[in-house]
Amino acid sequence: MSLPHAILTALLEKPSSGLELTRRFDRSFGYFWSATHQQIYRELGRLETDGLIRALPAEQPTRGQKKSYEVLPAGRAELARWTAASQDPKPHRDxxxxxxxxxxxxxxxxxxxxxxxxxxxxxxxxxxxxxxxxxxxxxxxxxxxxxxxxxxxxxxxxxxxxxxxxxxxxxxxxxxxxxxxxxxxx
Amino acid sequence: MSLPHAILTALLEKPSSGLELTRRFDRSFGYFWSATHQQIYRELGRLETDGLIRALPAEQPTRGQKKSYEVLPAGRAELARWTAASQDPKPHRDxxxxxxxxxxxxxxxxxxxxxxxxxxxxxxxxxxxxxxxxxxxxxxxxxxxxxxxxxxxxxxxxxxxxxxxxxxxxxxxxxxxxxxxxxxxx
DNA sequence: ACTGTTTATGCAACTAGTTGCACAAGGTGA
DNA sequence: TCACCTTGTGCAACTAGTTGCATAAACAGT
Structure with a gap:
């Protein structure tokens, strides 16, 4: 249950579109959390529905258009809650x-x-x-x-x-x- | 797709029952592969169906009875195949x-x-x-x-x-x- | 104009792993 | 002998991640 929090963190550091997020998750973000673009788009949809982030629509939000997102106060609160809570280490597999x-x-x-x-x-x-x-x-x-x-x-x-x-x-x-x-x- | 191979490896090292496997996966095996008992029993069922392992029934294989498994030649062959094939490193998440x-x-x-x-x-x-x-x-x-x-x-x-x-x-x-x-x- | 490639977004189906619970047998103490 | 605990096996539902593909716009070459 951490992908949404990874995305919130990334968006707080810098509002981005799905593709930009994908690039960041492939690059520097990748050494502690990786995700495919399919995961990212799906999660962005959920986060928007839940009111944790919102799109910054430049023009018309059609296909083939970049759509950037920013974190809403509720999203920041959720991330803070998650960050403060203690979590058990996940089992590793190599x-x-x-x-x-x-x-x-x-x-x-x-x-x-x-x-x-x-x-x-x-x-x-x-x-x-x-x-x-x-x-x-x-x-x-x-x-x-x-x-x-x-x-x-x-x-x-x-x-x-x-x-x-x-x-x-x-x-x-x-x-x-x-x-x-x-x-x-x- | 590695749990079956982890189980085959464990069983080749020593034939075991589901519970014994669970213990081993919690203990020394755990530092490179972890699995819950539910996963293990499910996978043992599949491996048996596929003819890669077989049960060593002591008495009647009813509930509450220990049921040990050993690897069949087909299972060893499959593990050898998997081990020899090169695999891409899985993305890590921390x-x-x-x-x-x-x-x-x-x-x-x-x-x-x-x-x-x-x-x-x-x-x-x-x-x-x-x-x-x-x-x-x-x-x-x-x-x-x-x-x-x-x-x-x-x-x-x-x-x-x-x-x-x-x-x-x-x-x-x-x-x-x-x-x-x-x-x-x- | 038309074809192909890159950029950008997204759905659907599948696979792997987790969580919650059920059930049976055997032992322990009251 | 009954209630309870531990051991051992297992199903079902859910969650997270992967794979394969579809779609559309923009741009580049011809």
């Missing part, structure tokens, strides 16, 4: 770790290439976050908002750093394994 | 990071207590994983399966370590903030 555990019983075929692919993805992501840090958080500025947002970005950077290191280690380990079809034959 | 970002616009009320609660949870989890490591992976043993499983556990340990560190830093940062109802007044 397909890559599961795969490695599965590989321990059915063999490591094909694993190495994919570990390498993941490593590349995480390296690219890390580089991107470091770019953002350099651009958006130069040393010296430390308003409350900046501090908190920097903290969030820092988590993203540290996580990507962790994964690149772990993957390198995993690759090194997998490389010196016998790598049969199955380690414990059927 | 409610805590989202909350922090939301707190940057609607205020940090209630945040500190919850960060502290999360810190405790992660510390406890970390301690538990370290226990498991000490018990299940004493230095010296390094068969292929052990190596891979240790690698997975290591990821769990390192992730929990990361979170405890990050949360301590976040707490320190939040502590010296003005902490008004909203940092940027409505």
């Amino acid at each position: 397909a890559l770790l599961l795969r490695l555990r599965a590989a321990a019983v059915v063999g490591t075929a094909g694993l190495e290439a994919d570990l390498r692919r993941h490593l590349e993805l995480h390296e690219r992501q890390l580089a991107e976050y470091q770019e953002i840090e350099k651009r958006d958080f130069p040393p010296g500025r430390d308003g409350t908002e900046d501090r908190l947002r920097h903290l969030v970005l820092q988590a993203g950077i540290d996580l990507e750093t962790f994964w690149t290191q772990w993957l390198r280690r995993a690759l090194a380990d997998v490389a010196e394994l016998p790598d049969g079809e199955a380690t414990r034959p059927a | 409610a805590l990071l989202l909350r922090l970002r939301a707190a940057a616009v609607v205020g940090t009320a209630g945040l500190e207590a919850d960060l502290r609660r999360h810190l405790e949870l992660h510390e406890r989890q970390l301690a538990e994983y370290q226990e498991i490591e000490k018990r299940d992976f004493p230095p010296g043993r390094d068969g292929t399966e052990d190596r891979l499983r240790h690698l997975v556990l290591q990821a769990g340990i390192d992730l929990e370590t990361f979170w405890t560190q990050w949360l301590r830093r976040a707490l320190a940062d939040v502590a010296e903030l003005p902490d008004g109802e909203a940092t940027r007044p409505a």
Whole structure:
């Protein structure tokens, strides 16, 4: 139940259209919350119906026209309520770790290439976050908002750093394994 | 589409009943895949129907009786197929990071207590994983399966370590903030 | 003008995961 | 022996997220 709150947060930071939100969720927002454009449009509709946001119609709100939204007081109140409430951590699922555990019983075929692919993805992501840090958080500025947002970005950077290191280690380990079809034959 | 494969992996490591699986998914398996007992029973039914696993009926398979399952060759083949295929990383969502970002616009009320609660949870989890490591992976043993499983556990340990560190830093940062109802007044 | 591509919005169907509850068997204490 | 608790299995309804496709306007080339 957090997508609406993610959208409210994004809109409070800057009123946007559906597509702009999609871009932001793909980009910087993505390191803590991701969403497809279909999800976003659907949720924007709900939030508008519920009176938490409203459209800023420039001209006619037909198809093919940009439609920007802003947060209404009720929306801000709802976000504040949600933010103040304590939440239980959601269970995590990691397909890559599961795969490695599965590989321990059915063999490591094909694993190495994919570990390498993941490593590349995480390296690219890390580089991107470091770019953002350099651009958006130069040393010296430390308003409350900046501090908190920097903290969030820092988590993203540290996580990507962790994964690149772990993957390198995993690759090194997998490389010196016998790598049969199955380690414990059927 | 990974729950069936998680169950196949777990059953290959050791044939189990629904409840035993539930316990394992709550415990060590939980650091890379979690599932409720309802999910597990449902999936066991499907896997049996599909001929990937079969029940080992001790007596009568009535209600209130333990019913253990083992993986059939078709199940092992399916798991091997899945493990060898490359998969795209799933998008991640982290409610805590989202909350922090939301707190940057609607205020940090209630945040500190919850960060502290999360810190405790992660510390406890970390301690538990370290226990498991000490018990299940004493230095010296390094068969292929052990190596891979240790690698997975290591990821769990390192992730929990990361979170405890990050949360301590976040707490320190939040502590010296003005902490008004909203940092940027409505 | 016409064809194709990009931008922008959106619906519908499906899959995966969660929540709430039900039911049976076996043990425990009063 | 009856009431209650724990263990073990399971269904049904709901919520969240994914996938596939449709539609329309704007623009670019030919």
